[in-house]
Amino acid sequence: MNQFFGNLLLAPTFCFGVTSVVSFSAITGSIPANAESANSSVGIGFAIAQSNLEVSLESDSMAQITSVSQLSDVQPSDWAFQALQSLVERYGIIVGYEDGTFRGDRAMTRYEFAAGLNAALNRINELITSGNRNLVSQEDWETLRKLQTEFATELNALRGRIDTLEVRTQQLEANRFSPTTKLEGEVIFAISDVFGNEVGDRNNTVFQQRARLYFETSFTGKDRLRTRLDFGNFERFDLPTYEGRLAFASNTDGVVELGDLEYRFPIGERLTVFLEANNAGLHDFTNVINPYFRSSGSGAISRFGRRNPIYRIPNANAGLGARLKLSDAVRFDFGYLAGEADNPTSGRGLFNGDYGAIGQLTFNPSDRFALGLTYIHSYASAGEGLDTGTGSTAARLNQLGPQEIERPVVANSYGIQANYRVTDNIAIGGWVGYTAARAIGFGDAQIWNYALTIAFPDLAKEGNLGGIIIGMEPKLTNTSSGLRAIGQFEDPDTSLHIESFYRYQVTDNIAITPGIIWITNPNHNNNNDDFVIGTIRTTFEF
Known part of the structure; x- marks a missing residue:
């Protein structure tokens, strides 16, 4: 050298x-x-x-x-x-x-x-x-x-x-939690109250909270094992209907519970497989086409405003599914969930009890437009009905006369969801959901719901979000003579769900969201006085 x-x-x-x-x-x-x-x-x-x-x-x-x-x-x-x-x-x-x-x-x-x-x-x-x-x-x-x-x-x-x-x-x-696992968390504090002639005196202002911890683990860099722990102390308002229920309301009775438990992994370039072990929903397999409002912590303040209620129909929480990419613009998603998949002695197990199966075609020709066509087939045992946690009491179909004559309910549900980003700061979306249900031995019923959503991302500041939702929560629109004979009649009138909120992003990790939900003719009955739910949601993410 x-x-x-x-x-x-x-x-x-x-x-x-x-x-x-x-x-x-x-x-x-x-x-x-x-x-x-x-x-x-x-x-x-x-x-x-x-x-x-x-x-x-x-x-x-x-x-x-x-x-x-x-x-x-x-x-x-x-x-x-x-x-x-x-x-x-x-x-x-x-x-x-x-x-x-x-x-x-x-x-x-x-x-x-x-x-x-x-x-x-x-x-x-x-x-x-x-x-x-x-x-x-x-x-x-x-x-x-x-x-x-x-x-x-x-x-x-x-x-x-x-x-x-x-x-x-x-x-x-x-300070690294794990070489393979990432820890994330979300904590929500909410001050809420309900106002109305009939319900105002029965309810007081409340301060409630929900906490979630996410453990995101990857073994190959492309797969994901998600484990979520939940804690919440939300008590529902005393209302004559499930309409207006808050998106983030959760009650674990003072204990920490296991929430989501999911493992997803790819097979090739086009197929992703999902294994859902706990607290799953059919929406976990697909895109609900509501990008700005679907999150309970940063999106809509109501449960109804997050997604089409048909995604919530089956009383099931464990199973498997897949997403298949047919082209750059078209995807087909499908999945199956069972209600008692882990119980070998109940006579139910993975295939003999409550279940739900979904198939959805999603069209996404550009980053501004998405369309989903959804089909769901479900079976609910006697007394379970079609409880989505939204809509009228009658639309749940879980109280079909006296308990001794309750029957299982089989349903076919159809949904159309769409979202179009008109500009960088305005997006218009919505959905229509229809369910054809049959109470075995009694007769048929029809249930409808719909919504129009308008989102204003980055309103007044980057990261902020304004939102308006106008729609009809699930309504029982028609029943056969057999159901009417046991006292199950369609809802007499139409109730509207009107929601508005504004999420202010204080920092990257803190957001404050005041919002109101106005329910007209609660329970789809104009004999009931309107009520308004007001809330201020504060979300911490880390």
């Missing part, structure tokens, strides 16, 4: 995101007599990993080389060929780009030179430590000493940056 360091007149050729050959006369005070000669002009190659410095250069990946012949843009006729060859073979401090190039004709900074010099010093120290001191000549040492003096400021700055990065890395490793 003395033939290179001892006659150093040109600055090194770096492979550090950028590469270069530059004049070194400012350092040595001399200029080579013949810059084309490898014997009288010397190129020094240094390498240092880009991740060790907070320097933004190029993103090209580097690769260690064992022979200069691996560099496609370095030829034996090049003036620095012998210098590079010696550095590769003797010191191993040359790297190239992934495409097999060296790119030795680019400019560099003094900091980049210092980075390369630091790498060379480290390598020589390694040789000395390992007992190979003879490989380093006295001339090399003299040249390096001069360079260290000239670049003392840059070397100190470089080492300071490396020390800082090492400290940060140690802190990250010390």
Whole structure:
């Protein structure tokens, strides 16, 4: 190496995101007599990993080389060929780009030179430590000493940056929850009240909360195991109907419960498989086409406003499904959930009890428009009915006369959901849901619901969201004579659900959402006085 360091007149050729050959006369005070000669002009190659410095250069990946012949843009006729060859073979401090190039004709900074010099010093120290001191000549040492003096400021700055990065890395490793698992959380505090002639006196202002912890684990980088823990103390308002129920209302009776337990993994490029073990819903298999309002913590303040109620129909929570990508714009999702999949002695198990099966075609021709066509088939045992947690009492079909004559309910439900982002700050969407139900032994019934949604993302500030929802929660619209004979009549009138909210994003992790829900003719009966639910939801995410 003395033939290179001892006659150093040109600055090194770096492979550090950028590469270069530059004049070194400012350092040595001399200029080579013949810059084309490898014997009288010397190129020094240094390498240092880009991740060790907070320097933004190029993103090209580097690769260690064992022979200069691996560099496609370095030829034996090049003036620095012998210098590079010696550095590769003797010191191993040359790297190239992934495409097999060296790119030795680019400019560099003094900091980049210092980075390369630091790498060379480290390598020589390694040789000395390992007992190979003879490989380093006295001339090399003299040249390096001069360079260290000239670049003392840059070397100190470089080492300071490396020390800082090492400290940060140690802190990250010390505070990392797990190498495979990410911990996330959401906490909601809500102050709520209900106002109305009939219900106002029966209800008081409440302060309630819900907390969720998510453990997101990946074993391959493409799969996901989700485990969620829930705690909530929400008590429902005393109302004559399920209409207006808050989206984030959850009551775990003072204990922490296991919520979602799901594992999803891809098979090839087009198929994703889902295994749902607890607290699942048919919506977990597909896209509900309501991007701005579907989250209970940051979307609509009502349960109805989050998605078409038909997704909530089956009294089932464990099973499996898949998403199949038919093209870039079309996807087919399907799934099956059972109500007592884990119980081998009840006579039910995975296939003999309550269940729900879904199939949905989703069309997404652009990032502004999405359309979903949904079919759901469900079976509910006697007394369970079609409880979606929304809509009128009659639409639930779970009180079919006296308990001793209750019958299972089989249903076929159909939904159309759409959303169109008109501009970056306005999106219009909505859905229509229809259920054809049959109470076995009694007769048939029809249930309808619909909604129009208008979203105003980034309203007044990036991250904010304004929302308006107008619709009809599930309504029993028609019953056969057999159902009427046991007192199950259709809802007499129409109730409207009118909702408005504004989410203000205080920080990336804190949002405050005041909102109101107005229910006209509650329980689809104009004999009932309207009521209004007001809430202020504060959401913390971490």
